Amino acid sequence: xxxxxxxxxxxxxxxxxxxxxxxxxxxxxxxxxxxxxxxxxxxxxxxxxxxxxxxxxxxxxxxxxxxxxxxxxxxxxxxxxxxxxxxxxxxxxxxxxxxxxxxxxxxxxxxxxxxxxxxxxxxxxxxxxxxxxxxxxxxxxxxxxxxxxxxxxxxxxxxxxxxxxxxxxxxxxxxxxxxxxxxxxxxxxxxxxxxxxxxxxxxxxxxxx
Ligand SMILES: [Fe+2]
Numbered sequence: 001x002x003x004x005x006x007x008x009x010x011x012x013x014x015x016x017x018x019x020x021x022x023x024x025x026x027x028x029x030x031x032x033x034x035x036x037x038x039x040x041x042x043x044x045x046x047x048x049x050x051x052x053x054x055x056x057x058x059x060x061x062x063x064x065x066x067x068x069x070x071x072x073x074x075x076x077x078x079x080x081x082x083x084x085x086x087x088x089x090x091x092x093x094x095x096x097x098x099x100x101x102x103x104x105x106x107x108x109x110x111x112x113x114x115x116x117x118x119x120x121x122x123x124x125x126x127x128x129x130x131x132x133x134x135x136x137x138x139x140x141x142x143x144x145x146x147x148x149x150x151x152x153x154x155x156x157x158x159x160x161x162x163x164x165x166x167x168x169x170x171x172x173x174x175x176x177x178x179x180x181x182x183x184x185x186x187x188x189x190x191x192x193x194x195x196x197x198x199x200x201x202x203x204x205x206x207x208x209x
Contacts, residue, residue, distance in 0.1 A: 003079040004043055004115060007108065008035050010076035011123060014146050014190060024144040024171030031144060031192040034120040038109055042116050050085040052104035054127050061127055061149055061186050069167035070148035073190060077125065084124075085113060089201055095135070102129030111197055123192040128152070128182050136179045139201040141193035143172040150187035155179045158205075177205050 001009075012035040018028030058081055065074035084106035092100050103126075107114040110122035122141070125148070128134055136158070147168045153161040154170055156178050164170055172178050174195060180187065 007076040007080050010073050018169045024169050027144045052086040053101045054104040055086050061188050065149035102132050122197045126189045128187045130182050130184050133181045136177050137201045137203045138175050138177045138206050140174050140196040140199050142195050144192050145170040146190040148188040150185045152180045152182050152187040175206050
């Protein structure tokens with residue numbers, strides 16, 4: 001089994017473990033099924049590795065994750081890291097240079113940026129360094145997060161901040177406004193989008209009639 005196969009299996013197992021009764025349970029199962037069904041031969045070798053400054057923190061982030069409930073996922077991710085293409089949705093003008101130095105994400109499977117190209121879902125990992133606020137934003141895709149490392153606070157639809165320690169799942173319905181802030185530890189997330197995969201997240205709040 002290749003390293004990417006092993007990582008995809010670990011990601012599917014994680015999403016499948018979203019507990020019964022959680023708002024994201026059915027999406028977690030759908031994501032797991034779509035990961036299981038991926039054409040593993042569709043690994044796009046033309047996806048050139050790409051780095052952002054936050055990529056340099058990943059050895060330490062994974063060391064932390066391996067001491068917690070995200071250990072299996074972290075161990076599966078480590079050997080794939082050198083191949084991934086890091087991206088940032090936002091610019092320095094939007095979120096400032098400190099945030100941009102401490103944040104990034106990469107897709108493992110997605111329509112345009114994944115190591116495996118698929119229209120079935122977008123899924124990958126995001127890291128946010130300590131002491132950062134990812135301000136309110138929204139997107140039409142439904143989204144399920146799993147906290148692999150750290151203990152970020154989370155607000156959905158401008159509700160109260162709630163701590164989401166490693167092992168937590170967080171579900172965002174379509175267009176839900178969500179924000180995260182990190183404490184003294186970096187936050188590593190596994191995420192998946194279903195639905196509209198081609199409309200990026202936007203900062204702020206949607207205009208509602
Ligand atoms: Fe989101």
